[in-house]
Amino acid sequence: MTWPLKLVYYFLYGLVRFGLWLYYREIRVEGWTDQEPRGPLLVLSNHPNALMDPFLVVSRLTRPVFFLANAGLFRHPFANWFLNTFYCIPVERPKDVNRPIDNTDSFRRSRVHLEGNGALYIAPEGTCFREYRLRPLKTGAARIALDLLRAGHRNEVHLLAAGVTYASPPEYQSRMRLRFAPLMTIRRGDLTGDITDWEHVEALTQQIHHAMATVIPHTGGERDQQLVEAAAMLAPAFRSRSWDVRLEAIRDHLAALPEGDDWWVRVRSGIREKGLKRLDPGWGHQPFPYGRQMALMPIVLGPALLQVVAWSLPEWLRRVLQADPVYDATIRFLGGMISVPLQIALWAWVAHGLGASWTLAMAGSLAVTATGPWAFRQWMLWQDARDWAAYRIASADRAWSGRMQALFQPLERAWKERNPAPNPVKS
Secondary structure (H helix, E strand, O other), X not given: OOXXXXXXXXXXXXXXXXXXXXXXXXEEEEOOOOOOOOOOEEEEEOOOOOOHHHHHHHOOOOOOEEEEEEHHHHOOHHHHHHHHHOOEEEEOOHHHOOOOOOOHHHHHHHHHHHHOOOEEEEOOOOOOOOOOOOOOOOOHHHHHHHHHHHHOOOOEEEEEEEEEEEXXXXXXXXXXXXXXXXXXXXXXXXXXXXXXXXXXXXXXHHHHHHHHHOOOOOOOOOHHHHHHHHHHHHHHHHOOOOHHHHHHHOHHHHXXXXXXXXXXXHHHHHHHHOOOOOOOHHHHHOOOOOHHHHHHHHHHHHHHHHOHHHHHHHHHHHHHHOOOHHHHHHHHHHHHHHHHHHHHHHHHHHHHHOOOOHHHHHHHHHXXXXXXXXXXXXXXXXXXXXXXXXXXXXXXXHHHHHHHHHHHHHHHHHHHHHOOOOOOOOO
């Protein structure tokens, strides 16, 4: 990578890290030692949330990383030039072309990049799946690694597997967990025969699958285990917003419950029966938890209204583009990269028009914009308070309340079995 491209990369890297810090309420990183390996590196992860997955994983590495991206993104001439120039290598999938796929050149470019001690991000599942389980892996990552070793310019290649898990994939101010598996190192001397034959490719693919399955809630297909994992992933939802949206995002996972899809239908029917927008089962066991947020509402309203451009433009883009829901978070994140600078410029222009110097106008605009994430979070908590009040009114109907609570009891019971309360310490 030439130094101008490195300069651009690290500028974008800093921008993305700052954006992720604003976008997510919590990013919990586990298994990371901050000791990046030298030499060729393949970075691997599951892929439930479009561009947010590579952004989150690569943000933990300080070295430049290239990305294998699906060839469908390169169709437009400008996109083809831009992506090829800025750190992406196209890889064909059967649904991208109307002919047998040919990734010979892509694998060659990947090998050349790795031979220069580069790092390459791959999503081995092959496409984006909004599910809390690991899909069967494609063999591309294994073939690239073994092709590098066969070329003979490098005697080892490192593989770093990561698992990204979101409390609510499409939502702003959600929580997420990023887990790294122990680093794998594949050495040429440990392999015999033709190292790119199918036996070696399949063996390495299975090794990668095992490493990735240790860092995401992979259930292995057993119904009881699926119930436990579903409960584990739903635990944050017992206290968070957009319960209805979150359930829809993990519908396939909840199908493992004895009720199957009928369970989901009954939840939605119960919510709509009382005209509720959503339902948090924890509301049935706690008094009003939003007193502080309600007291802050007079303070929040001003900053929230001042952020109208910053918050409305990404949502407008999402509705206009009508993209697959897996791209919701990506559109909101990238849209915010556009709308926040526009917000700053807007208020600086307004302040300057009122007589302030450009320096003072820009400083004031930055200060106003900095209140945005806090104001937006408080606004969401105010919506939580409104929804809590609506739920408490509906729960006065004891028959309805009991029916809805019964739907969630298997999940809550499984979660408690998985995470028992600690025994009290005896004095």
